[in-house]
Amino acid sequence: MNERVLDMPQELKTQIRYGSWLHDCGKIGMGEVILNKESTLTNDEIEIIRRHPVWGAEVARQAHLSQEVINIIACHHERFDGQGYPTGISGEDIPREARIVSIADVFDAITTDRSYHAKRSVPEAIEVMSFLGGSAFDPDFLDIFLSCVENTYIEIHGDCDYGNRE
Ligand SMILES: [Fe+2]
Structure with a gap:
């Protein structure tokens, strides 16, 4: 494991764990119809979905959760x-904890079945995400x-070749 990961204070790791559990809590107020829609979303529906970080962060603020958890909820869709x-903030203006969770969130989205796509393999996800450093993600x-x-x-499968595994 990389040393920069290990250098992170334990309390920050704990808050990142809590923030990752709660990052999409703003979706609780959204209709199932929008969340599970298989066809293309309308512009109005996209607008509603794009409010979930703001709604969720407000709930976390009201609940007096930590600033790190609030940051994760508020900024996990910033690029x-x-x-x-x-908000469209960029680079290191995006809190570190949110930059971390946004990577895990997209990896999870790619490797699990969603209403709008079938899951892809871990090697495929690595392949896809490897092109997104500096654009979507902190490189x-x-x-x-x-x-x-x-x-x-x-360690588990012996290799990690894109195209060799389901
Ligand atoms: Fe989200």
């Missing part, structure tokens, strides 16, 4: 290049994450 939402955190995932996968 490193500033093309994310809800340093992405490198650490993908190497951890790849090493773990190789």
Whole structure:
């Protein structure tokens, strides 16, 4: 495992764990029809979905959760290049804890079945995400994450070749 991961204070790791559990809590107020829709979303529906970080962060604030948890909920859809939402902040203006959880969130989305796509394999997810450093994701955190995932996968399966596994 990379030393930069180990250097993180234990309390921050704990808050990142809590934030990752709660990151989508703002979706609780959204209709199942939108969340499970298989066809293309309308612009109005996209607008509603894009509010979930703001709604969720407000709930976390009201519940007096930590600033790190609030940051994760508020910023997990921001992108490193500033093309994310809800505010379009970029780079290191995005709190570190949110930059970390956004990577895990997308990996989870790719490797699990969703209403809008079938899950893809871990090697495929690594392949897809490896092109997103500096655009969607913090390139340093992405490198650490993908190497951890790849090493773990190789320990279990013996290799991690894109195209060789389901
Ligand atoms: Fe989300």
